[in-house]
Amino acid sequence: MSRKKSNNTIRDIRRHAFYNACLLSTVVILSVMLFAGTVISASLRKGMDNMKRRLGADIMLVPKGSKEKAENMLLEGSRSNFYFDDSIYEKVVRMDGISEVTSQCFLKSLSADCCSSEVQIVFFDPSSDFVVGPWIETEYHQSLSGDSVIVGSDIVNEDGKIRLFGQEYTIVSQMARTGTALDSSVYFSLDAKEELLTHAEEKGSFLTEEQKKSGILSSIFINVDGAHTTEEIIDSAHRTIGDIFDVVYPKQLHESLAASLLKITGAVSGISIAVGVLLVAILLIINSIIMKGRKQEVALLRVLGHTKKDLIRKLLSEMGVISLLGAVSGCLFGALIVIPFGRYIGQSLNMPYLGPGFADTMIRFLIIILGVCLIVFLSSIFFIVHTTNIEPYLALRREE
Amino acid sequence: MKNRIIFAAIFVLLGLLVILAPTVLFPVCESEMKMACFFTKKAEIGVGLLIAAIGVVSVFLKNKDIRIGLSIAQVLNAALVLALPLKLTGLCKKSDMACRVKTLPALIVLSVLLAVAAAAEIFILAKSEQE
Structure with a gap:
């Protein structure tokens, strides 16, 4: 039964292939950006903390x-x-x-x-x-x-x-x-x-x-x-x-480097927030277009006896599949870029860079998947509820 | 037909990138001495050509079984792209050398992408054959 349901969900997603592909791409980009951004920032911070501990002398005398x-x-x-x-x-x-x-x-x-x-x-x-x-x-x-x-x-x-x-x-x-x-x-x-x-x-x-x-x-x-x-x-x-x-002052060196780190992580966060807001706006637009296009389908299903609850569940499960698929593939793609290239990123930024450990990466992975799914849920729930609330008669008439 | 062209284009592109990664995009260490990464570069050029050639050939083949066979060969090529720097020919031993910092990550990414693309084609072909 549940296999049949999941097959139906996939068939429904494929029926609206273009818009769902747009939705999926947006979710993938959002996940890549979140994963890569947080891993790079955390690795730079970890590298800096390690450096602070390494520069363990007040002064250093050199020739x-x-x-x-x-x-x-x-x-x-x-x-x-x-x-x-x-x-x-x-x-x-x-x-x-x-x-x-x-x-x-x-x-x-x-x-x-x-x-x-x-x-x-x-x-x-x-x-x-x-x-x-x-x-x-x-x-x-x-x-x-x-x-x-x-x-x-x-x-x-x-x-x-x-x-x-x-x-x-x-x-x-x-x-x-x-x-x-x-x-x-x-x-x-x-x-x-x-x-x-x-x-x-x-x-x-x-x-x-x-x-x-x-x-x-x-x-x-x-x-x-x-x-x-x-x-x-x-x-x-x-x-x-x-x-x-x-005389070299190791601790002062750390402070100057910490200031540049702050600029870099600030820039990474700023760009992430700006692009994140843009992507959420795109998600809202795509969701509104998808739901507008499916008004008639939803109305027909209601006429055929589906309850509002059933329809909300059906539409949400479609969103769930897309967001989960997008978030997992986005995080995997992000990991494929930032983890192997970690040392290169550190060298290019001229900063100490220590990549996260396995456990840390997995936790980040799960948090981002949950976060992205939540963002997709919040950006679609209003349109889904609104569409299912429209009287079937009105919805069908408007489509005429 | 559409899938055939898309996957062939992906394979040709990835094959070219396998050639370009150690030579132009993320070049291996430059030295007068011939180090391990130099031989890895030469070998990757060969594997890259093979990947691209299989991609070109697959455009002209309609038989699904043969195309599944070629995709399996691409999965093995992906493994070879990775095995060359990691095991077969190797890289410089120091971790901050260009071949380890730039070339190896690029080859890891290309190898994974090639394996995923080939596996996707196998999946699609096998499914369409069942239907």
């Missing part, structure tokens, strides 16, 4: 002239080489007003071939670290030694090993995804630096004169204690180590 490179590295994860002497670190540690301090040394991928293991290598000090630690997804119990590493989320973890410059290193932990190129970095302990550089040189990788020096650092991350300001610490650093460094 003079390397400020731009360091900012690009923090924001976009672009690979860089810049160094100063590591004796500076000892002087900074002894300064007053510092609650946490740690150092890192970056090694731009040493131009192995692109397809084997081009990665940014970061040497960090596990004992003082407060920058890398929060990103480690799984606890590691082994201490980092010369032959063990922590890897970014995009590094292919084959049997817990990674091969660099002919040497095999044990992966003790993997970082959570950041949404930037830092995901393809490998993190070594500072103690492993000399050995790795030796292996790199043996394998014929090009090392600059600076990189060959033993005591080098790329940046010093500082958290200031509550009793001092960052300006005081910078003044004190200038007095202690001289004018050989530039």
Whole structure:
């Protein structure tokens, strides 16, 4: 019986193919737009939240002239080489007003071939670290030694090993995804630096004169204690180590990026609302045209003994089929575009972008399907009730 | 007749897009070295030509069984479009390379669209044969 009813519904939809196709297309466009818009906005927000957590230091000291490179590295994860002497670190540690301090040394991928293991290598000090630690997804119990590493989320973890410059290193932990190129970095302990550089040189990788020096650092991350300001610490650093460094303010970088994010999500929301309103208006127009065209049919069915309730149910089930079909296919099409192209969207907007997880996507999917069905229901119910309420005699006479 | 032309046009268009995606629209990594994605590009050009050719041939075939067979071949071609970058020839290993960021998503979209179009044609032909 219900199979027969659903066959009838499909036959009725096909009978008014043109208008129903217009209705279906509008619903598909509305669903694609809602799904893609919300996924892009949520992914940008998630990427930004992650970045906020990643920029976990008040100030970052880098060699003079390397400020731009360091900012690009923090924001976009672009690979860089810049160094100063590591004796500076000892002087900074002894300064007053510092609650946490740690150092890192970056090694731009040493131009192995692109397809084997081009990665940014970061040497960090596990004992003082407060920058890398929060990103480690799984606890590691082994201490980092010369032959063990922590890897970014995009590094292919084959049997817990990674091969660099002919040497095999044990992966003790993997970082959570950041949404930037830092995901393809490998993190070594500072103690492993000399050995790795030796292996790199043996394998014929090009090392600059600076990189060959033993005591080098790329940046010093500082958290200031509550009793001092960052300006005081910078003044004190200038007095202690001289004018050989530039200062990067990671948290300020985040604020400037958050402002651009707000503009982007604002634009996405604005466009979505404008197009959404337009599409709802189109839905109303199509529904009014469809119902106008079906007045005679509805009147005839009433003359043949169908109750108003039956007819409302019949018309609503047609709308239900169209809206469900349109919403599901629209969401699937939207997912087919925004999920695979997520990284490309992030790169094009020059923003950190972290796509939603499976559960999040499914919830969004269901909410949008329900929302779209509700919009179609609300936009059609008035016309359906109005059409079924017209006296059959009047409806038939008007059609004459 | 109408369906035959519509589906043939869809297949030819998708075949051309499979050729254009790794070469012009979302090109693979540019390098003097021949990396894995270079070979994927070459292979996709071949598969794209095959998809378009089947599309052209299907315009002239009226026999429904043969056309169902060609549509099944298109489903398999769709699987091949995806299998080339993911398994057979592969792509560069780093996730931020152009071939992974742009070409692979484009091929995923084209592969799904081709599979859906071919499945739709099979469904329509099988249904009309029953009737």
